[in-house]
Amino acid sequence: TYHGKIIEGRAVWANPNAVATNDSTTRAFIAHCKKANINLIVLLVKFSDTRLFYHSKKFPQSIAAQFKDFDPLAAVIREAHRNGIRVHAWVCSFTESADGPVMQQHPEWAVRNPEGKIPTETEYLSGGRKYYINWMCPARRPGYTDQWLIPMIEEIVTDYDVDGIHHDYVRYPGDVAPDSYCFCDYCLDQMLKYAHFYYETFPDSFFALTPTLPNLIANWWSDPTVKPMGWERWDRKQKAQFLLKGSFIRGGPADLDYFFYTYRQDAINRFVREAWEHASAIKPDIEFSAAVFKNPITSGRFIGQRWTDFSPWIDMMMPMVYRSHFPPGDFDTFLRQLAEYTRYEYKWAKNRTHLEIGLDVTYIYNEERFFIRDALAALDSIPSASVGRRQQFIENIRDRYARIQSHLAQISPQLEQELTKLLSRFTPESIQQNARLREIIKGLQTHPPDDYYPKEKLRRAIATVREAGANGIIFFEAGQITQKNLWPVLEQAFPTPSIDPDQVGSASEMSIVTLKALRRRVEAMKRQRNLLILAIVIIAVGMAIIWRKKKTL
Numbered sequence: 001t002y003h004g005k006i007i008e009g010r011a012v013w014a015n016p017n018a019v020a021t022n023d024s025t026t027r028a029f030i031a032h033c034k035k036a037n038i039n040l041i042v043l044l045v046k047f048s049d050t051r052l053f054y055h056s057k058k059f060p061q062s063i064a065a066q067f068k069d070f071d072p073l074a075a076v077i078r079e080a081h082r083n084g085i086r087v088h089a090w091v092c093s094f095t096e097s098a099d100g101p102v103m104q105q106h107p108e109w110a111v112r113n114p115e116g117k118i119p120t121e122t123e124y125l126s127g128g129r130k131y132y133i134n135w136m137c138p139a140r141r142p143g144y145t146d147q148w149l150i151p152m153i154e155e156i157v158t159d160y161d162v163d164g165i166h167h168d169y170v171r172y173p174g175d176v177a178p179d180s181y182c183f184c185d186y187c188l189d190q191m192l193k194y195a196h197f198y199y200e201t202f203p204d205s206f207f208a209l210t211p212t213l214p215n216l217i218a219n220w221w222s223d224p225t226v227k228p229m230g231w232e233r234w235d236r237k238q239k240a241q242f243l244l245k246g247s248f249i250r251g252g253p254a255d256l257d258y259f260f261y262t263y264r265q266d267a268i269n270r271f272v273r274e275a276w277e278h279a280s281a282i283k284p285d286i287e288f289s290a291a292v293f294k295n296p297i298t299s300g301r302f303i304g305q306r307w308t309d310f311s312p313w314i315d316m317m318m319p320m321v322y323r324s325h326f327p328p329g330d331f332d333t334f335l336r337q338l339a340e341y342t343r344y345e346y347k348w349a350k351n352r353t354h355l356e357i358g359l360d361v362t363y364i365y366n367e368e369r370f371f372i373r374d375a376l377a378a379l380d381s382i383p384s385a386s387v388g389r390r391q392q393f394i395e396n397i398r399d400r401y402a403r404i405q406s407h408l409a410q411i412s413p414q415l416e417q418e419l420t421k422l423l424s425r426f427t428p429e430s431i432q433q434n435a436r437l438r439e440i441i442k443g444l445q446t447h448p449p450d451d452y453y454p455k456e457k458l459r460r461a462i463a464t465v466r467e468a469g470a471n472g473i474i475f476f477e478a479g480q481i482t483q484k485n486l487w488p489v490l491e492q493a494f495p496t497p498s499i500d501p502d503q504v505g506s507a508s509e510m511s512i513v514t515l516k517a518l519r520r521r522v523e524a525m526k527r528q529r530n531l532l533i534l535a536i537v538i539i540a541v542g543m544a545i546i547w548r549k550k551k552t553l
């Protein structure tokens with residue numbers, strides 16, 4: 001049984017490659033959603049690598065090959081609406097593949113570092129892997145935002161009966177250095193105007209600080225010119241250096257990076273606002289939701305995603321409170337961290353937006369996943385490894401196994417006994433006898449026994465979020481829910497249909513504009529009621545007087 005609030009927002013992120021490849025898989029997926037009383041499907045339509053999962057007329061070159069003959073967005077909307085489920089089109093905002101149509105036609109739209117390089121030219125990920133996608137400059141106009149992304153959103157809202165648009169990757173890159181982007185020509189020019197670092201009316205004048213107060217930086221309000229003399233002759237690297245390390249006040253602290261980071265936040269805020277303006281001009285009641293990092297304060301600093309700022313143009317904020325975004329630890333530690341973070345989300349979102357807490361069904365199963373992953377990797381590597389290294393691999397597999405063994409014994413005692421026996425006989429010298437071991441582990445990967453991924457874990461994660469005060473959850477993602485056989489958990493968590501989630505927003509979820517309007521309406525209704533009571537009293541008294549007069553006559 002669940003305690004806490006009734007969860008009214010019940011959503012799933014869904015990748016059509018996993019759930020909507022043709023009419024029959026689409027129908028099966030929607031049937032699952034219907035049975036689990038899901039009320040919102042967030043369907044991927046623009047992937048982070050350029051490909052589109054809908055039949056675009058404006059960008060036909062980007063339609064994914066596997067969806068040339070089947071439009072998953074149209075099919076999901078049709079089937080979902082037939083079952084009373086809303087659909088948001090999920091758009092990965094600012095990412096494009098290294099060799100896609102955008103990079104071929106408009107390389108100038110990409111973000112630049114102080115050397116003028118784009119991410120795929122310079123950046124690396126862990127393990128020496130080369131960075132694989134490019135980020136487009138969110139600020140640049142004209143650029144990717146107004147020439148590509150917003151026209152795409154307009155097309156989706158015009159051509160499809162979507163209930164909303166879902167922003168993802170609505171930020172600057174997070175896995176490369178946050179102080180590297182963006183120093184494109186547009187941003188170098190615009191950053192000075194953004195915080196009014198000089199008078200456009202007097203572009204060549206330098207207004208010096210007027211120090212009237214003894215504390216130098218206490219004179220900030222006297223509006224000194226910040227743009228250095230000769231700026232136009234500086235190269236990109238010098239300008240970037242100044243914007244990151246320079247001082248607002250000459251001789252004062254090196255604080256210009258503050259403006260650099262707020263510039264990035266406001267570039268993202270502007271896109272979210274403009275997306276709403278354009279989409280709502282076509283469809284006035286269009287909804288917006290957004291997948292965001294779990295901490296708006298730190299993500300504001302590091303990826304320009306201070307989502308508390310762009311909440312006026314978002315109906316449902318969906319912070320990704322994934323286990324992978326917490327320090328490594330066991331599942332119980334994660335649940336306690338999850339509870340704390342859920343409370344923080346509501347504190348941050350208060351009087352700003354409705355929240356649906358983003359729960360993952362991938363990383364909560366790290367124990368089960370890592371056993372398979374590490375065991376297969378070890379079996380691959382052991383034959384060519386030294387004896388000492390083999391011993392390490394074997395110990396690692398046994399350690400991983402220890403974390404899932406007791407659960408495996410409950411759900412499949414035979415399998416557990418065989419696996420335990422095979423692992424105990426597993427020695428650095430026994431590498432030829434591992435065929436059966438590999439077969440079993442491969443089997444766990446492709447056809448896991450029911451509840452290999454314990455339903456209890458997801459149940460506890462839902463209960464944790466609920467007890468911490470959440471009234472909305474979105475699950476990442478539908479394909480994994482099916483693969484791990486977790487729909488029964490959702491069916492149990494949501495046994496009855498929700499009432500319309502738009503109608504349940506508590507006062508703390510409304511923006512103060514909405515809240516004030518509502519209060520005014522309540523006051524007006526009270527006044528009307530009071531007037532009505534007054535009128536009834538006057539009529540009653542009048543009738544009583546007339547009646548008495550009649551009587552005395």
Ligand SMILES: [Zn+2]
Binds near residue numbers: 111138140183186
């Ligand atoms: Zn830029």
